Amino acid sequence: MRERRDSADPRTQRTSSSQEDDLNHVDPPKLLIIGTQKGGTGALSAFLDLHPNFRGSSASEPSFFNKKYTLGWKWYLNQWAHTVGEKHVINFEKSPGYINSLEAPARIREMLGSDMKFILLLRNPAGRAYSHYRLMTEVFWKRVSKRFASLAARDSDCLQRLCGESNFPWDYNLDGMLPRPSFEEMLADVAPSLAAKHFAEGVSIPGERGTPTCYRRCLHGEGKEWNGLLLRGLYAQHIRHWRKYVDRKQMLILKTEDLYFDPIRILSLIQEFMKPQLSHFVDYSTLLMKTEKGHYTIKSRRDSTKADKQRTAREGSVDIVARNAKGFGPQTKAFLEEFYRNSTEDLYEILGERLWEEGYTAVYTSQMRTLVNGSKA
Numbered sequence: 499m500r501e502r503r504d505s506a507d508p509r510t511q512r513t514s515s516s517q518e519d520d521l522n523h524v525d526p527p528k529l530l531i532i533g534t535q536k537g538g539t540g541a542l543s544a545f546l547d548l549h550p551n552f553r554g555s556s557a558s559e560p561s562f563f564n565k566k567y568t569l570g571w572k573w574y575l576n577q578w579a580h581t582v583g584e585k586h587v588i589n590f591e592k593s594p595g596y597i598n599s600l601e602a603p604a605r606i607r608e609m610l611g612s613d614m615k616f617i618l619l620l621r622n623p624a625g626r627a628y629s630h631y632r633l634m635t636e637v638f639w640k641r642v643s644k645r646f647a648s649l650a651a652r653d654s655d656c657l658q659r660l661c662g663e664s665n666f667p668w669d670y671n672l673d674g675m676l677p678r679p680s681f682e683e684m685l686a687d688v689a690p691s692l693a694a695k696h697f698a699e700g701v702s703i704p705g706e707r708g709t710p711t712c713y714r715r716c717l718h719g720e721g722k723e724w725n726g727l728l729l730r731g732l733y734a735q736h737i738r739h740w741r742k743y744v745d746r747k748q749m750l751i752l753k754t755e756d757l758y759f760d761p762i763r764i765l766s767l768i769q770e771f772m773k774p775q776l777s778h779f780v781d782y783s784t785l786l787m788k789t790e791k792g793h794y795t796i797k798s799r800r801d802s803t804k805a806d807k808q809r810t811a812r813e814g815s816v817d818i819v820a821r822n823a824k825g826f827g828p829q830t831k832a833f834l835e836e837f838y839r840n841s842t843e844d845l846y847e848i849l850g851e852r853l854w855e856e857g858y859t860a861v862y863t864s865q866m867r868t869l870v871n872g873s874k875a
């Protein structure tokens with residue numbers, strides 16, 4: 499079991515010549531977990547960490563090919579400096595933003611070559627969007643508020659342009675937190691006409707009162723149109739873009755809900771997918787146990803670093819099904835269904851089956867088998 503190290507920024511570090519030598523012996527990753535954000539990528543990477551052949555990166559999400567490219571190749575390789583000298587290991591990383599990055603697939607192909615393997619976890623897009631909303635408004639809201647405050651303090655004209663609102667500033671106290679938008683307001687910001695159709699009352703529709711646009715632009719910046727709360731769930735569009743650079747047999751597409759309820763079989767599929775490069779085949783039933791809620795958690799960890807403990811606690815304390823069910827009402831559900839209808843049909847075209855039709859039962863899709871067996875062109 500390897501030891502996880504904290505991520506280090508190479509710009510603030512001197513690289514000694516022995517470190518340089520070490521980097522020459524680092525194997526680049528052979529497996530990338532490319533998404534989707536809020537799709538259970540953290541749990542999957544924690545499960546792979548238990549396997550004797552897999553070695554994760556130092557940073558929990560390097561996000562090199564989409565966000566940190568300018569840090570350079572050495573910074574990226576340094577993510578696996580701890581694996582130097584180890585035999586039969588497959589370096590991997592998870593960066594859930596890769597799937598919706600326009601640049602990442604071309605960069606990956608150029609820098610990592612054409613024999614890479616990719617895992618894509620897809621979660622019901624409505625549940626994904628809601629989980630993403632909670633991440634933004636609970637975990638990151640302080641950060642967003644601070645960013646907003648510093649922008650406002652520096653240049654209110656610029657902020658006004660950025661937010662694109664003639665009525666800015668609205669009721670906002672520079673010392674405080676931004677008022678949190680509701681889930682529906684965030685959705686309305688992305689698709690105002692659809693929102694006007696579904697949300698009869700109580701939701702601020704951009705163009706009328708307009709404040710949610712500020713939130714979105716402050717969260718994501720301009721010009722990152724694939725990054726939004728709803729747009730990340732347009733899986734078909736993202737997969738089609740990736741397939742310009744990556745052969746379908748290189749990409750294992752799995753369902754988040756299957757990982758949640760039946761990780762032992764999913765991890766077998768992943769091992770099949772990586773088979774030629776593995777020296778061990780692990781029976782995950784010895785490592786994972788079922789919780790009262792029906793999902794699985796890690797029995798025990800031999801190396802319990804602080805980060806690992808925090809992550810295990812997170813994984814053990816959630817219930818994605820309950821959260822999805824109680825997160826939003828029928829109007830919102832109707833909005834989301836309409837928003838994702840075309841994309842879901844397109845995904846069906848690509849995969850040959852509907853991933854979420856059967857609800858949350860843990861059924862393996864023929865698409866997964868096909869990809870693993872490589873029997874379909």
Ligand SMILES: Nc1ncnc2c1ncn2[C@@H]1O[C@H](COP(=O)(O)OS(=O)(=O)O)[C@@H](OP(=O)(O)O)[C@H]1O
Nearest residue numbers: 535536537538539540541594629757758813816818
């Ligand atoms: N074992 C397992 N299988 C599938 N899904 C799981 C599992 N464990 C956790 N989760 C749920 O995954 C959600 C977090 O996903 P990510 O780890 O990809 O998040 S992140 O993008 O790295 O922030 C997060 O969803 P929400 O709870 O709805 O926010 C977790 O509950």
